[in-house]
Amino acid sequence: MRVISLGGEQYISCSVVLPALCHLFRVMEASDEDPSYMLRFKEVFTADLSKWKESTNVQWLKVATAFNPRFKDLECLPRYEREEVWRFIKEEESQQADNKTREPEPLKKKRSLLLVSSDSEDEGQAAADISVVRYRAETSIFIEDCPLKCWSEHAGAYKSLAHLAQKYLATPATTVPCERLFSLSGHIVQKKRAALSSDNINRLVCLSNWLKENK
Numbered sequence: 001m002r003v004i005s006l007g008g009e010q011y012i013s014c015s016v017v018l019p020a021l022c023h024l025f026r027v028m029e030a031s032d033e034d035p036s037y038m039l040r041f042k043e044v045f046t047a048d049l050s051k052w053k054e055s056t057n058v059q060w061l062k063v064a065t066a067f068n069p070r071f072k073d074l075e076c077l078p079r080y081e082r083e084e085v086w087r088f089i090k091e092e093e094s095q096q097a098d099n100k101t102r103e104p105e106p107l108k109k110k111r112s113l114l115l116v117s118s119d120s121e122d123e124g125q126a127a128a129d130i131s132v133v134r135y136r137a138e139t140s141i142f143i144e145d146c147p148l149k150c151w152s153e154h155a156g157a158y159k160s161l162a163h164l165a166q167k168y169l170a171t172p173a174t175t176v177p178c179e180r181l182f183s184l185s186g187h188i189v190q191k192k193r194a195a196l197s198s199d200n201i202n203r204l205v206c207l208s209n210w211l212k213e214n215k
Contacts, residue, residue: 012147013173015068018061021053022076063089064168067161069141069150086132093128093160131161184208 028042028049062085065071074082135158141150147169155162172178188204189196196204 012064012068012169014061014171015064015071015147015169017056017173018058018065019071019076021049024049059088060168060171064171067151067165067168068147069138070143070145070147071140072136072138073140086136089161089164090128090132093131093164096164097128097160128160131158134158135161181205181209 025046028046030039030042034042062074062077062081065076066074066085066089074085077085138154141147151162151165151169184205185201188201188208
């Protein structure tokens, strides 16, 4: 299910990458019962997978995994890395809260703003800590449950966290959905339809996608 979710348009695929990699690395561990050709294959496959992982934005994948209620225990990461992820989320949530509450002030009020800025930052950090602790204390959902539905139901309880979850979970893990759109556009724009305007092409692509979803 995890591998299928990586290329699906209806899945929050970015948050499934690290759990899927963890599963693959575990499956590819060498065993005494493996023949020599299988050991060689596992060695090469693991090396290529490790090289690919190093070239990705692992930090983004970690945060996206934490925002997936199915994998928020972060068992796919070493223990020392888990707290670093939650510390990063707390800092980002606190910064987001500060940006929302901070409004442009007249020049004559700049001095008073500097005097109270430290207090507001402390309050924002405390609120972020409480919100993250409450989210971590929630029971993880089952693998069959929908993470987006879970966030929709709890968006009121974790307003700032829900906003960050939208930011990270909306990132696709692969370019498969985009490539499908390019393929669809290629079928529409042909030699006999070379005079189609860009607006009409966009309309036809949208209509095709909507009809597909309705079916």
